[in-house]
Amino acid sequence: MANNAYEAGDFKKAEKLFVDLIKQLLTDGVAQSHNSIIHISAKLANLYAMFNEEVKAREGFHFCIHHLETKIRKGEDDFDTLALYSLILSWFGDYVHGRGDFTQSLALFKQSHEISVKINGKHHPHSLLQLNNMAAAYTLMNRLEDAVDCLNTALVLAQEVQMDDGMKDLPYYFINLANVYLTQVEKSAADAKELLKMAENSCREALKCAKVVDNRDALIQARKCMKQIDSYQIL
Structure with missing residues (x-):
């Protein structure tokens, strides 16, 4: 439902549904570092970027990247984790690019590209x-x-x-x-x-x-x- 609302352009509804979904997953015992929660958190970060809620957007992207990098350092470098990492690096690159930081966006796009070439x-x-x-x-x-x-x-x-x-x-x-x-x-x-x-x-x-x-x-x-x-x- 959250993804449907997002695709339909009902972004405020999508935000609420994504937040509720994360709460439910955590209640069910899913770890914060699970790829499903990281993916939803990245979608939320994109929404906050659309809403110009800069602090929430940056914190969201940093949360996702931190957990993914921690997992990869521990050897959890399966296809799904690396694909998600490449995707979120690209999204964060788009975010900082739109804020005028082209040096950082270039570095993020390069890193995303390197991972994508490796796995895809x-x-x-x-x-x-x-x-x-x-x-x-x-x-x-x-x-x-x-x-x-x-x-x-x-x-x-x-x-x-x-x-x-x-x-x-x-x-x-x-x-x-x-x-x-x-x-x-x-x-x-x-x-x-x-x-x-x-x-x-x-x-x-x-x-x-x-x-x-x-x-x-x-x-x-x-x-x-x-x-x-x-x-x-x-x-």
């Missing part, structure tokens, strides 16, 4: 998502070449195996790559024409992929990207 493989959608997240952090740190490298790697890997979730995200990777090229255009007049051409090519690929996977949101974003490129009037 480099082609897994979660591994690819972390490359995309790393690119976002690099872009805002003005490390644009690193951002391009991450996105190009994600694009190559996604197309090598073509997992469903990875292909669904593929248009966004092309759009993000185009946006990095546009950022480079603003900073470098010397090769602006070439960069705009690369941005245009990336946007066209995004449009093509969005149509193939029937991703309406990506299609809208790709069209906006093309309009932005056209506005430069250098091509």
